[in-house]
Amino acid sequence: MANKLNLEVVTPTKLVVSDQVDLCTVPGTEGAFGVMANHAPILSTLAIGEMHYDKDGNMVRVAVSGGFVEVSSNRMTVLAEAAEISEEIDVDRALKAKERAEKRLQEALSGREDIDMARAKAALARALTRLKVAGHMS
Amino acid sequence: MASLKDIQLKITGIKKTEQITKAMNMVAAAKFRGSQERMEEFRPYAGKFSGVMGQLAVTANPNAFPLMEEREVKKSMILVVTSDRGLCGAFNANIINAAEQFLRDKRSEGKEVAVGCIGKKGYQYFNRQDVEMVFDITDCMARIEMVDARTAGKECINLFLDGKVDEVHLLYGRFVNVVTQKPTFKKLIPISATDLSEGEVEEEESGPKATYIYEPAPEEILSILMPMFVNVQIMAAMLETACSEQAARMTAMDNASRACADMIQELTLAYNKARQASITAELMDIVGGAEALKG
Numbered sequence: 001m002a003n004k005l006n007l008e009v010v011t012p013t014k015l016v017v018s019d020q021v022d023l024c025t026v027p028g029t030e031g032a033f034g035v036m037a038n039h040a041p042i043l044s045t046l047a048i049g050e051m052h053y054d055k056d057g058n059m060v061r062v063a064v065s066g067g068f069v070e071v072s073s074n075r076m077t078v079l080a081e082a083a084e085i086s087e088e089i090d091v092d093r094a095l096k097a098k099e100r101a102e103k104r105l106q107e108a109l110s111g112r113e114d115i116d117m118a119r120a121k122a123a124l125a126r127a128l129t130r131l132k133v134a135g136h137m138s
Numbered sequence: 139m140a141s142l143k144d145i146q147l148k149i150t151g152i153k154k155t156e157q158i159t160k161a162m163n164m165v166a167a168a169k170f171r172g173s174q175e176r177m178e179e180f181r182p183y184a185g186k187f188s189g190v191m192g193q194l195a196v197t198a199n200p201n202a203f204p205l206m207e208e209r210e211v212k213k214s215m216i217l218v219v220t221s222d223r224g225l226c227g228a229f230n231a232n233i234i235n236a237a238e239q240f241l242r243d244k245r246s247e248g249k250e251v252a253v254g255c256i257g258k259k260g261y262q263y264f265n266r267q268d269v270e271m272v273f274d275i276t277d278c279m280a281r282i283e284m285v286d287a288r289t290a291g292k293e294c295i296n297l298f299l300d301g302k303v304d305e306v307h308l309l310y311g312r313f314v315n316v317v318t319q320k321p322t323f324k325k326l327i328p329i330s331a332t333d334l335s336e337g338e339v340e341e342e343e344s345g346p347k348a349t350y351i352y353e354p355a356p357e358e359i360l361s362i363l364m365p366m367f368v369n370v371q372i373m374a375a376m377l378e379t380a381c382s383e384q385a386a387r388m389t390a391m392d393n394a395s396r397a398c399a400d401m402i403q404e405l406t407l408a409y410n411k412a413r414q415a416s417i418t419a420e421l422m423d424i425v426g427g428a429e430a431l432k433g
Contacts, residue, residue: 010182010183010186011183012180012183012284012370012373013176013179013180013284014179015179015182028353029353029354030353030354033353040351041349041350041351042350042351042352042353043190043193043194043350043351043352043353043356043359044351044352044353044354044359045353045354045358045359045362045363066366067366068190068359068362068363070186070190072350077186079183079186079187079190081284081366
């Protein structure tokens with residue numbers, strides 16, 4: 001169909017999304033941006049965050065982390081290290097991950113040097129994104 | 139000659155072995171399907187990744203990246219991917235032999251060597267050898283996770299960037315088909331520009347064509363993607379090795395089952411012969427006795 005964007009979300013374990021969509025918004029490292037059909041070719045790295053796409057008026061939310069997005073000739077490919085559609089997110093696991101990350105961050109702040117601050121922060125961001133996308137937090 | 143009872147015991151024993159090898163064959167076949175699926179699921183990701191890397195390598199000046207720096211090789215490292223478990227024929231032995239050959243070659247060129255291991259079999263072997271082991275990841279081949287590939291990738295990259303090793307080669311069991319698995323080398327670091335541009339570039343379709351907008355700059359994207367590219371390659375190697383392992387085990391167990399069947403057949407033959415011989419001997423005794431009684 002005309003004026004649709006061919007979206008593919010690929011992770012190392014599976015093809016998460018392969019669909020014709022109207023609009024797709026992704027969290028680029030330089031800021032989020034939306035892509036519609038006939039967008040100029042773009043290549044951007046991905047931040048940890050939420051991407052969502054509209055298809056016939058329905059919005060689908062996906063939690064993504066790490067990777068990049070490529071758009072060319074009406075094809076949009078999101079290569080992420082992890083990507084989960086909102087319904088597929090394991091909320092319990094994300095909650096546990098959040099607690100763990102918060103604890104580690106606390107410990108790091110209180111002066112423990114063996115904890116990698118950046119990693120703890122990234123883990124927390126991933127957990128929070130998952131929870132947000134799953135609709136568990138505003 | 140072995141007695142009837144000895145032969146019978148042997149036959150029962152071999153029948154039990156056959157049961158086990160048959161079961162292992164079936165288990166390996168089921169696991170093989172699983173790992174083959176995972177390998178195929180990973181392929182689009184890896185293909186897309188190298189495609190984009192290739193595109194970027196053309197645009198950006200690849201010589202500006204530390205991970206691409208070709209320097210004089212004083213110390214060479216090999217990352218050996220084997221399976222965790224045995225009983226899969228000569229699969230692991232083949233990989234280890236290839237690794238040994240590699241080490242010999244490098245040593246004869248007067249270079250230092252180091253080994254990194256993914257998979258228990260390689261670790262068990264190299265742990266006993268007189269060679270420096272920089273890191274090992276074991277018990278990871280049953281359920282392959284990106285985390286392990288990432289850990290290995292990080293180790294390799296750090297070793298390279300710290301100047302502790304000057305090149306990293308990857309050795310894994312390439313899956314050719316169900317009966318053939320081939321130990322294969324791949325140069326991991328430094329990443330060579332020619333390798334990158336060889337990556338499949340997707341064919342263009344309709345839609346606006348123009349030079350890419352890069353966000354951030356191409357050089358920056360490349361420097362982020364390069365370590366990931368190393369991980370992706372390690373991951374691909376692990377998946378392929380796991381698949382090869384199961385295929386090798388299938389073949390090995392099939393051979394073992396067949397050998398068992400052959401042995402059972404031979405032993406049954408021997409058993410029947412022995413039984414017949416004893417019957418004949420008994421008959422001769424009876425006939426001889428009867429003749430003697432006749433007087």
